[in-house]
Amino acid sequence: DTAVSQTPKYLVTQMGNDKSIKCEQNLGHDTMYWYKQDSKKFLKIMFSYNNKELIINETVPNRFSPKSPDKAHLNLHINSLELGDSAVYFCASCISQNTGELFFGEGSRLTVL
Amino acid sequence: GENVEQHPSTLSVQEGDSAVIKCTYSDSASNYFPWYKQELGKGPQLIIDIRSNVGEKKDQRIAVTLNKTAKHFSLHITETQPEDSAVYFCAASFNDYKLSFGAGTTVTVRA
Numbered sequence: 001d002t003a004v005s006q007t008p009k010y011l012v013t014q015m016g017n018d019k020s021i022k023c024e025q026n027l028g029h030d031t032m033y034w035y036k037q038d039s040k041k042f043l044k045i046m047f048s049y050n051n052k053e054l055i056i057n058e059t060v061p062n063r064f065s066p067k068s069p070d071k072a073h074l075n076l077h078i079n080s081l082e083l084g085d086s087a088v089y090f091c092a093s094c095i096s097q098n099t100g101e102l103f104f105g106e107g108s109r110l111t112v113l
Numbered sequence: 114g115e116n117v118e119q120h121p122s123t124l125s126v127q128e129g130d131s132a133v134i135k136c137t138y139s140d141s142a143s144n145y146f147p148w149y150k151q152e153l154g155k156g157p158q159l160i161i162d163i164r165s166n167v168g169e170k171k172d173q174r175i176a177v178t179l180n181k182t183a184k185h186f187s188l189h190i191t192e193t194q195p196e197d198s199a200v201y202f203c204a205a206s207f208n209d210y211k212l213s214f215g216a217g218t219t220v221t222v223r224a
Contacts, residue, residue: 004156040216041151041200041216041217041219042214042216042217043157043202043214043217044214045211045212048211056211090156090157092156097210098208098210100145100147100162101147101159101162102149102157102159102212104156104157104158105156106154106155106156107154107155107156
């Protein structure tokens with residue numbers, strides 16, 4: 001009965017590879033997010049979707065491409081991985097785009113070698 | 114855009130003592146200020162939030178204060194317990210849109 005679930009939890013890969021992280025929420029929320037947490041714990045928003053439409057797109061390299069097949073899912077695909085992409089990626093959701101509490105998943109730790 | 118500064122970056126307190134974390138924000142239009150707690154290996158979780166129409170809010174052992182004039186807000190944890198050990202993040206936004214997070218405070222409660 002996990003509210004926001006991400007897979008995989010851990011991902012170790014070589015530079016130059018392409019990888020995806022999947023996220024699903026069963027809360028019936030309209031809005032989903034991807035956040036990146038670096039090694040210093042700093043949390044930075046990357047993308048936000050509201051009802052499958054992109055509403056926030058921060059200054060993120062275009063190697064990162066989010067996809068929302070429906071409002072319960074928001075996946076993150078990363079092409080040509082670089083060392084600096086190593087981080088913990090968190091998916092989150094909230095009821096709608098202007099209503100407060102974010103519900104975070106447990107994170108996906110990406111290590112690029 | 115909004116810039117949120119958080120201090121201190123680490124805080125060690127004796128069990129039973131109080132802990133205070135302070136944040137400042139730059140955008141005077143910001144009106145929503147949540148606090149999140151992140152335990153090891155988990156995602157952040159909302160513990161308390163305050164909107165700009167109130168100056169203080171309490172929930173059991175935690176309280177948040179807001180000074181809109183000075184553009185700063187604080188988290189107060191009283192009677193700290195070992196389970197309060199975690200990383201705490203403040204955040205700010207206008208109308209709940211696009212939260213900007215502080216850099217986090219690692220709180221350690223010593224038994």
